[in-house]
Amino acid sequence: MRKPLFLFFLCSFSFFVFSQIPAGYYDSAVGKKKAELKTALHLKIKTASVLSYGGGDGKTWSGFAITDVRPSDGLVWDMYSNLNYSFNGNLAVTGMNIEHSFAKSWWGGTETQAYKDLHHLNPSDATANQRKSSYMMATVDTILTYTNDVIKVGKTKKKAGLLVPAWEPADEYKGDFARVYMYMVTAYQDYAPLWQGDSEHQLDNNTYPVFEPWAVNLLLQWSRQDPVSIKEINRNNAVYGIQGNRNPYIDFPEMGEYVWGNKTTVPFTLNGVVDFPYLAFPDDNDTIDIDSVYMDHSVDYQLPIKAANLTSNLTLSLSGVDAANFTLSATNIAQTTAQSGTNINIHFNAMTVGANHADLVISGGGIQPITVHLKAFSSTDFVALPATGVLPSGFNANWTTSIDANSYLLNVFSLRPTGVILRDTVLAQDFTLALPNTWTKEGWTDNTLAGNIKLGSGSNYGKVSLPVMDLSATGFRLTVVAKQYNTDNGAKLTATLDNQTVATWATSATYQTFTVDVPAATAASVFSLSGIAGKRVYIDYLNLQSLTPEMYRVPINGYPLNVGNVLTYRVNGLLVDSTYYYSITPQGNAELESNSIKVRTDLSTDLKPVTQKIVYKRVPNGISIENLYDNSIINVFDISGTKVLKIVDFYNRTVVNLIQN
Numbered sequence: 001m002r003k004p005l006f007l008f009f010l011c012s013f014s015f016f017v018f019s020q021i022p023a024g025y026y027d028s029a030v031g032k033k034k035a036e037l038k039t040a041l042h043l044k045i046k047t048a049s050v051l052s053y054g055g056g057d058g059k060t061w062s063g064f065a066i067t068d069v070r071p072s073d074g075l076v077w078d079m080y081s082n083l084n085y086s087f088n089g090n091l092a093v094t095g096m097n098i099e100h101s102f103a104k105s106w107w108g109g110t111e112t113q114a115y116k117d118l119h120h121l122n123p124s125d126a127t128a129n130q131r132k133s134s135y136m137m138a139t140v141d142t143i144l145t146y147t148n149d150v151i152k153v154g155k156t157k158k159k160a161g162l163l164v165p166a167w168e169p170a171d172e173y174k175g176d177f178a179r180v181y182m183y184m185v186t187a188y189q190d191y192a193p194l195w196q197g198d199s200e201h202q203l204d205n206n207t208y209p210v211f212e213p214w215a216v217n218l219l220l221q222w223s224r225q226d227p228v229s230i231k232e233i234n235r236n237n238a239v240y241g242i243q244g245n246r247n248p249y250i251d252f253p254e255m256g257e258y259v260w261g262n263k264t265t266v267p268f269t270l271n272g273v274v275d276f277p278y279l280a281f282p283d284d285n286d287t288i289d290i291d292s293v294y295m296d297h298s299v300d301y302q303l304p305i306k307a308a309n310l311t312s313n314l315t316l317s318l319s320g321v322d323a324a325n326f327t328l329s330a331t332n333i334a335q336t337t338a339q340s341g342t343n344i345n346i347h348f349n350a351m352t353v354g355a356n357h358a359d360l361v362i363s364g365g366g367i368q369p370i371t372v373h374l375k376a377f378s379s380t381d382f383v384a385l386p387a388t389g390v391l392p393s394g395f396n397a398n399w400t401t402s403i404d405a406n407s408y409l410l411n412v413f414s415l416r417p418t419g420v421i422l423r424d425t426v427l428a429q430d431f432t433l434a435l436p437n438t439w440t441k442e443g444w445t446d447n448t449l450a451g452n453i454k455l456g457s458g459s460n461y462g463k464v465s466l467p468v469m470d471l472s473a474t475g476f477r478l479t480v481v482a483k484q485y486n487t488d489n490g491a492k493l494t495a496t497l498d499n500q501t502v503a504t505w506a507t508s509a510t511y512q513t514f515t516v517d518v519p520a521a522t523a524a525s526v527f528s529l530s531g532i533a534g535k536r537v538y539i540d541y542l543n544l545q546s547l548t549p550e551m552y553r554v555p556i557n558g559y560p561l562n563v564g565n566v567l568t569y570r571v572n573g574l575l576v577d578s579t580y581y582y583s584i585t586p587q588g589n590a591e592l593e594s595n596s597i598k599v600r601t602d603l604s605t606d607l608k609p610v611t612q613k614i615v616y617k618r619v620p621n622g623i624s625i626e627n628l629y630d631n632s633i634i635n636v637f638d639i640s641g642t643k644v645l646k647i648v649d650f651y652n653r654t655v656v657n658l659i660q661n
Helices: 002-017 034-045 060-067 125-134 169-186 188-194 195-199 213-225 232-244 255-259 336-342
Strands: 098-101 121-125 143-146 152-156 163-167 278-281 287-294 299-306 314-319 326-328 343-350 354-364 370-379 386-391 394-399 407-429 440-443 453-455 460-466 476-482 492-497 500-506 512-517 527-531 537-555 569-570 581-587 598-602 617-618 622-626 632-637 643-649 653-657
Touching: 034 169, 034 188, 034 255, 060 121, 060 232, 060 278, 098 125, 121 125, 125 143, 163 195, 169 188, 169 213, 169 232, 169 255, 213 255, 287 299, 287 343, 299 336, 314 326, 326 354, 336 343, 386 581, 386 598, 394 407, 394 581, 407 569, 453 460, 453 527, 453 653, 476 492, 476 500, 492 512, 492 537, 500 512, 632 653, 643 653
Parallel strands: 287 370
Antiparallel strands: 098 121, 143 152, 152 163, 278 299, 299 343, 314 354, 326 343, 354 370, 386 394, 394 569, 407 537, 407 581, 440 460, 453 537, 460 527, 476 512, 476 537, 492 500, 492 527, 581 598, 617 622, 622 653, 632 643
16 A cells, blocks of 8 residues: 555656746736736636536546645545545545535536636535535634534624624634635636625625725735645645646735735735836826815825836826816926825816816836826815814805805804704614614524514523714613513613613513613714513614704894805904804805804913812802902803803902893
């Protein structure tokens, strides 16, 4: 038995020697980076003479008999289990499957070239293959459902905000699989529109970068931690001998860095040395979406430019049908400045309605000229714009052009509450279906019951949390319909906002409606509902409403005012540190009133720091303020932030009358 084994290895060694990288194989990739490099590799490796699928002569298992032999004992090299399997000639091995490490269902499972490509096919223990299913590959963080001390199957937290089914390879093979995934999205980048199923958590339907950001980071991390091994090199050579195409991420272990990682600003070369002129950024055919700008207004964009090995200065020029609407801060960049890195300001003036396009061409210095496509949009929407020049007594009101308007009516006003509270539903959930995937849960929960979710069990608490929401603008009302489970008398349901208890309700055997009003919280707040161990709770319905005071306008003296055919107007004579609003109504056309802009005037520059203790006392109909400075100014504001009273005090005591009219 030893002699045939020795002869096999001798033949294998001879085969590998003659299957090294052919001269010129990767020449088309030299000088390229990022997406352009990936496409160049795709064009080189996309065609392969794959074996027929299955067992027998000229089929997959005949390839495995060459590519996946364990040198130490001649057994099948299984990267999915630690079981020992013996080859059966060219026939399939009992108890093993042909495993697609890059799941075939991700492109619909049709028996295309990718279906039969040995670069990502491996012999696998059948049980391990079935348990990993078509899940995406990631770190298994929780809910371990299967392990054989080689692979793990469970769920991953890598997909932000979700727990997603995943499988994880052994540390010694993580780099192997990472480089296979990189190969597959490169060789078959034309499959981009087909990615589906479990791949949707890991891949996007584009040709670059394909992998979602978390997946790029993980695959690069695994590739760095588990470098290319002799096993991979030999297998790559063997597959090349069969199919005629190679895995560039094995031939050049840093290729992934040039495409997605820490070398994306550097052109790829065969020896890693770049001694020719190039632009680190921007890249050729980059598209820059500058902004959407209102008609007759402008915007600036800072474009970083960095080069290396230049032979002279760089030249910048603009072309295209809308080039006149774009302006560059410089058309020539000194060689040393470009190599140190600099920013060029691109100014867009919205003079042409709709989409505006221009091409920026960067040339000179020995580089291949590159073209950056510029986009901007000129909007004809009529809106009031944020105030500028805000001072203690006034501000500049601004607005956009309204077509065919001959003048503009400016209204400046404050807001006061009417006493009516407006309620708007922010979220309503009846639990008819499964818990939404934007919610999270802890402890023990069960939402398999019709129209209910149950919190808690005999020994575990249960908790569900609503999605993160912006609750900073107004107050809110939380309404919950709930009851106790079975005979868990008096089971309590606790509502928390940002981990602070806002209500605890004792439930009964029948459904009750519970309500709590809470003030405004933060821009990233979370409501949660929980039940304790042994006191289970059914939740039937939940509703969250915003509570907004209804306000009415109080015009400032002298407004509304026709300010003529201008797009800005100075508003003066206002109170210090007060809240105002303004809106615009075009005259001479059918345009309606604009949106309202909120402005708070600045604090007076004459304010003095308080160094003595001010004393406040309740008195009939108001508040007595004592121990004041001479010539103090007291401003009183209502709930809307509007100043309703101003007192100039010439002594050290005054009374603020708070009787409501």
